[in-house]
Amino acid sequence: MTMLSEEKLTSELLKSWGHAEGKAFGAALRDGQTALDQGTSLEDVRQMLEPYKPAPTIPLAPSGAKPFHINIEAEGADEEANLAAVKHHMTELMRTPTIEAGAIMPDACPAGPLGTIPVGGVVAARGAIHPGMHSADICCSVMMTEFEETEPAKILDAAHAMTHFGAGGRANGKRFTLSMTLYEEFRENRYLNNPKVLRAAQEHLGTQGDGNHFLFVGTSRNTGKTTIVTHHGSRGPGALLYKIGMNVAERFRRKLSPKTLKQNAWIPADTEEGIAYWEALQLIRKWTKANHNAIHQAASDLAGATVTRRFWNEHNFVFKRGDLFYHGKGATPAWEDYASDATGLTLIPLNMAEPVLVVRGKDASHALGFSPHGAGRNYSRSEHKRRTAGKTAEELLVEETKGLDIRFFENRIDVSELPSGYKKAGAVVAQIKKFGLAEIEDYIDPYGCIMAGEIEPFWKKNKGSRR
Numbered sequence: 463m464t465m466l467s468e469e470k471l472t473s474e475l476l477k478s479w480g481h482a483e484g485k486a487f488g489a490a491l492r493d494g495q496t497a498l499d500q501g502t503s504l505e506d507v508r509q510m511l512e513p514y515k516p517a518p519t520i521p522l523a524p525s526g527a528k529p530f531h532i533n534i535e536a537e538g539a540d541e542e543a544n545l546a547a548v549k550h551h552m553t554e555l556m557r558t559p560t561i562e563a564g565a566i567m568p569d570a571c572p573a574g575p576l577g578t579i580p581v582g583g584v585v586a587a588r589g590a591i592h593p594g595m596h597s598a599d600i601c602c603s604v605m606m607t608e609f610e611e612t613e614p615a616k617i618l619d620a621a622h623a624m625t626h627f628g629a630g631g632r633a634n635g636k637r638f639t640l641s642m643t644l645y646e647e648f649r650e651n652r653y654l655n656n657p658k659v660l661r662a663a664q665e666h667l668g669t670q671g672d673g674n675h676f677l678f679v680g681t682s683r684n685t686g687k688t689t690i691v692t693h694h695g696s697r698g699p700g701a702l703l704y705k706i707g708m709n710v711a712e713r714f715r716r717k718l719s720p721k722t723l724k725q726n727a728w729i730p731a732d733t734e735e736g737i738a739y740w741e742a743l744q745l746i747r748k749w750t751k752a753n754h755n756a757i758h759q760a761a762s763d764l765a766g767a768t769v770t771r772r773f774w775n776e777h778n779f780v781f782k783r784g785d786l787f788y789h790g791k792g793a794t795p796a797w798e799d800y801a802s803d804a805t806g807l808t809l810i811p812l813n814m815a816e817p818v819l820v821v822r823g824k825d826a827s828h829a830l831g832f833s834p835h836g837a838g839r840n841y842s843r844s845e846h847k848r849r850t851a852g853k854t855a856e857e858l859l860v861e862e863t864k865g866l867d868i869r870f871f872e873n874r875i876d877v878s879e880l881p882s883g884y885k886k887a888g889a890v891v892a893q894i895k896k897f898g899l900a901e902i903e904d905y906i907d908p909y910g911c912i913m914a915g916e917i918e919p920f921w922k923k924n925k926g927s928r929r
Contacts, residue, residue, distance in 0.1 A: 469504060471495045479508055482516050490514035520719040522557040530556055530564030531828045533897040534582075537889060540840040547572045548580045555579055558726045559719055560590035562786065565830045567793050568893035569838030569885065573597075577723045581792035584832045588786055590728035591739055593707035595789035596778050600704055601747050602695035602792075604809040605754035605774035606820070606906070612688045612767040614909035618679040618867060620765035621690060624668075625677055625757055627871035627914035631665025631698065638668035638756045644748055653706050653742040654699070662698030663749060668756045670694040672914035674836075674879060677757070678811065678818060680906040687770065689906045691818050692757055693811060695778060696750045703742055710735050731787060743780060750776070751803075775808040777835035788830060796823020796833040796900060807903065810894070812837045812887035814879070814911040815863045819891070820904035826897070833899040837885045843878035850877055855916075858882070866908055870915025879913055 471494040473487075481490055493514075494507045502510070530552050536542040548570045554577035556564050563586040570582030579585060579595045587595075609617065626632055640663055648654040648663060670677065675694040682689050696703075707729065714735075715727035722728075729736045754774055762769055781788045781795050788795070798806040810819040810833070825831045839846075850858055855875035859868060862881045870876060877883070894900055 469498050471498060471507070476511075479511070480515055481511070484516060486514045486516070517717065519717075519721070520559045522719075522721050523559060523561075525553060525557060528556040528561065528564070530566065531830070532566055533829050533893070533899060534566055534568045534570055535893060535896075541885070544571055544840045548582075551576060551578060551580050552583065554723070555583070555585065555726065558585075558587075558592075558722055558728075560587040560592070560728055561585045562588055563830055565828065565832065567829065567832065567834040567838075567899070568890050568897070569792065569834040569836050571838045571840065573791070574725060575723075578725050579789065579791045582834060582838055583791050584793045584830045585789050586786040586830055587728065587789060589731050591731055591736055591743075591780055591787055592726060592728045592789055593704055593711050593739075594725040594727065595791055596704075596743075596780055597791060598701045598704040599695040599778050600700035600743065601750040601776045602693070602778035603750055603754065603774055603776035604691055604693045604811060604818075605751075605758060605772065606689055606691045606809055606818070607758045607762065607772040608682060608685065608687050608689045608770045609762065609765075610687065610768040610770050612765060614679050614681060614688045615867070616765045617688050617690055617761060617767060618869075618910045618912070620767075621677050621679065621757070621761040622869060622912055624760045624764055625871075625912065626669040627675070627912070628672055628917060631662065631669055632667075637665060638760070640664050640667050641752065644745070644752065647745050647748075648699075651742050651745060652738045653703055654745060656702065656706070659699050659702045662702060666697040666699065667749075667753055668760070669697055669753070670757070670914070671697055672917050675914065676811075676814065677912040678814070678906075678908065679910050680818065680908045682820075682904055682906055683817075684904045688767075688909075690758060690761060691809060691811065691906060692754050694750075694753070696746045697753065699749055700746050703746055707739055707742075710739070740780075740782075747776065747779065773805045773807055775804070783831070788832075790832055792835045792838070793832040794823070794835045795831060796829070797825040797831045798823070808833065808900070810834055810836060810900070812890065813881040813884045814868060814913070815866060815881045815908060816887040817905035817907050819900075819902050820906065821894075821900035821902050823900050824898055826899055829897070829899055834890065834894060837887055837890050839883060840885055843883065846878050846883045850882065867910030869910065869912045871912060872915040872917050874916035876913060876916045
């Protein structure tokens with residue numbers, strides 16, 4: 463006959479032993495009390511319950527313990543406020559346990575809640591891939607194609623006739639053909655073998671989205687040749703992978719480092735989940751490159767133009783160098799062999815009325831080997847619209863892009879994408895030179911540009927469709 467112990471195992475006693483409330487806490491109370499009732503000593507029960515304790519968690523680094531490189535200067539009140547906010551975000555971001563180094567570029571600006579990697583931010587993490595640090599627009603990138611003896615107007619008209627901006631994908635009958643090899647590679651990956659991802663990979667090929675994505679046509683100062691530059695990311699497939707990756711990272715965060723900010727959760731790179739996610743990122747990169755290629759080739763075919771050269775680079779991605787994973791959010795790798803298809807040249811767009819810079823990176827250590835991806839903003843889109851409210855969108859467009867062929871796919875001007883919405887191009891170029899981030903080898907002077915334009919919110923469209 464089992465004798466009940468007079469000793470009671472309480473929650474307070476369990477906590478004093480190092481146990482924490484959770485799934486195993488109730489089981490520890492139950493099993494420990496049973497053992498006491500069976501005559502087991504309190505010390506032996508304490509030892510018996512050791513496996514019930516949660517695994518040790520990884521603490522945040524002390525604030526300010528890990529400094530970051532600053533490759534940006536502030537001129538004026540707006541830039542000073544912007545830089546102060548970027549520093550605040552980076553200070554919190556650097557507390558993430560996996561991060562060993564950080565840097566900010568001349569185009570840096572905040573993006574998201576406190577502690578989120580800013581646009582123009584770079585961090586190096588050990589053994590970890592952070593989905594939130596490449597963002598939902600995975601592999602946002604730019605591609606340039608140069609043509610032999612073709613007029614800019616001809617290329618811009620051809621591009622406008624076959625590109626696609628806005629939400630969603632292409633309609634049936636207007637879709638581009640996705641490589642079956644790439645499609646099968648998607649199906650073999652645990653993250654990408656998903657009906658929504660596979661459907662988006664087919665429907666979104668040949669699309670550019672909205673926001674600051676563009677199709678730019680200009681002329682090379684070095685060669686005098688017409689050039690097209692596109693800017694967009696991985697569209698639906700990338701956005702869906704990001705969502706899946708963030709869910710996986712959150713499960714690891716709760717277990718490994720619950721005090722880490724949710725947006726900075728990570729997937730350990732050496733786990734099955736991490737290996738598969740890294741492979742998924744490389745496949746998304748291949749899809750994004752194919753997306754750029756499809757648009758460029760379709761435009762050149764329609765215009766009857768001969769391609770002389772083409773290259774591309776990404777700026778929202780994760781790059782492995784040595785034993786560290788470098789996360790660039792709106793920052794471009796500036797070392798020559800960052801990828802097997804790297805050419806040593808990268809592109810830095812500034813705004814629709816300024817040249818696209820063709821640069822050769824300097825692999826500066828104080829920038830963790832990166833350079834800027836564009837001009838960046840000093841304040842939000844809504845603040846820009848407030849400041850320009852005294853003029854019509856048409857007046858602003860004419861004033862800021864005089865002589866250029868600027869088109870909006872939705873036939874509504876997006877004022878926030880006009881040059882005044884961005885930092886001064888000259889200041890960004892000066893800082894690229896001052897901080898030794900890249901050497902400018904060519905300028906693609908603007909002829910015209912296509913962007914999505916002001917798009918009606920989806921909820922308004924849905925509301926109208928229900929009437």
